[in-house]
Amino acid sequence: MNRYVAAERALRTAAPHELLNAVRRVLVEQYGAEAVELFMADYGLTVLQPVSVLPHTMEPVSIHNSPAGRAFAAQEPFAEPAAPGSHQVRAHLPVSVRGDRLGVLSVTLPADEVDDCLAELADIAEVLGHEVTVAERDTDLYLQARRKDRLTLAAEMQWQLLPGRSCASPEYELGAQLEPAYAIFGDNFDWSATADRLMLYVTNGMGEGIEASLLTNLAINALRNARRAGISIDDQAALADQAVFAHYRGRCYLSVLMFDFDLATGRVRVVDAGSPQMLRLRGGTVERIAFEAQLPLGMFEETDYVAQEFHVEPGDRLVFVSDGVYAVASPRGEAYGDAALNRAIQSTRLLPAAEVPRAILRELTGHRGQPVPDDDALVMCLDWRGR
Numbered sequence: 001m002n003r004y005v006a007a008e009r010a011l012r013t014a015a016p017h018e019l020l021n022a023v024r025r026v027l028v029e030q031y032g033a034e035a036v037e038l039f040m041a042d043y044g045l046t047v048l049q050p051v052s053v054l055p056h057t058m059e060p061v062s063i064h065n066s067p068a069g070r071a072f073a074a075q076e077p078f079a080e081p082a083a084p085g086s087h088q089v090r091a092h093l094p095v096s097v098r099g100d101r102l103g104v105l106s107v108t109l110p111a112d113e114v115d116d117c118l119a120e121l122a123d124i125a126e127v128l129g130h131e132v133t134v135a136e137r138d139t140d141l142y143l144q145a146r147r148k149d150r151l152t153l154a155a156e157m158q159w160q161l162l163p164g165r166s167c168a169s170p171e172y173e174l175g176a177q178l179e180p181a182y183a184i185f186g187d188n189f190d191w192s193a194t195a196d197r198l199m200l201y202v203t204n205g206m207g208e209g210i211e212a213s214l215l216t217n218l219a220i221n222a223l224r225n226a227r228r229a230g231i232s233i234d235d236q237a238a239l240a241d242q243a244v245f246a247h248y249r250g251r252c253y254l255s256v257l258m259f260d261f262d263l264a265t266g267r268v269r270v271v272d273a274g275s276p277q278m279l280r281l282r283g284g285t286v287e288r289i290a291f292e293a294q295l296p297l298g299m300f301e302e303t304d305y306v307a308q309e310f311h312v313e314p315g316d317r318l319v320f321v322s323d324g325v326y327a328v329a330s331p332r333g334e335a336y337g338d339a340a341l342n343r344a345i346q347s348t349r350l351l352p353a354a355e356v357p358r359a360i361l362r363e364l365t366g367h368r369g370q371p372v373p374d375d376d377a378l379v380m381c382l383d384w385r386g387r
Helices: 003-013 016-031 067-074 111-135 141-145 153-161 209-228 233-248 337-347 356-368
Strands: 035-041 047-050 078-081 088-097 100-110 166-168 172-179 187-193 197-205 254-262 267-273 277-282 285-289 308-311 317-321 377-384
Touching (some): 016 035, 067 078, 067 100, 172 356, 187 209, 187 377, 197 209, 209 254, 317 337, 317 356, 356 377
Antiparallel strands (some): 035 100, 088 100, 197 254, 267 308
């Protein structure tokens, strides 16, 4: 049995909370590793948190200016000397699942071993990512490691509702982020892909705190229920509208922007039911794409929704934002608006889709003039490659 197979078997047979110990043992025995640590990206995408028994005994690592953060952002292995003049190298390996960036596995090895096994270690880190995703059904260890602060109850509910923060396929790359990460309440996003289609949803629920989170949970699950029944997006909107109205009787409602992408042709069907907006970067030019506005979900009984159409081309970048982005005011009362959004999209055009939301939200913080927003802010980026 070769050593990669040994590592894979050790991970697949380990108890959910023992994944790090399992990979550490096999990397020490089979690869001569001196140290092995797993770091998870926190909810705010600012630090990599060590996976260990609470309270943590290791310090978090910055995503912005550390070797491990470099491997996380670039999604490529990165090796550095373990210490000045050392004969050991620390290899930082991205831990990801189909484009969803979870964290980094850091392995300290003899320098003469690294070149021969770096690609193999990267494959092991990918297997670890899959196992962590499965293990989260049975243990809180990895979810606890992701938080540098305590989540509000509303934020806990919202993060558990999300499909992930990024994903990738041959036809597209997706990335999304929410702020305030530890106190989000109404904004949300969802996606689902098949062999032929990608369905994408950007939502902005009214209200604050737990009430906004409950509204979003009801609407998202109503949309998923309709989607999983094989219903078109206009009928998905109608059924979710009925579910929200039946519960709130028009007192609360939810804005949503819904997309159904045909992966083969780039043809897109859209339902615009509220405030989220979409901007497109094509050929170096940013423009806001306006759709026919329809009523938010749950505002009135038995609203009919009509899907519109547009087309995406290979190389298009689509950026979706909630009103907590484009309407946020500076200390002087100036709205962020289209011009600032255009500049932010242009300045991040060379970044991968998964990095764009975080970069735009950093610029938004500078405009806002305060670190914590008064309203939820959601940014999602889709890079379209097509077939």
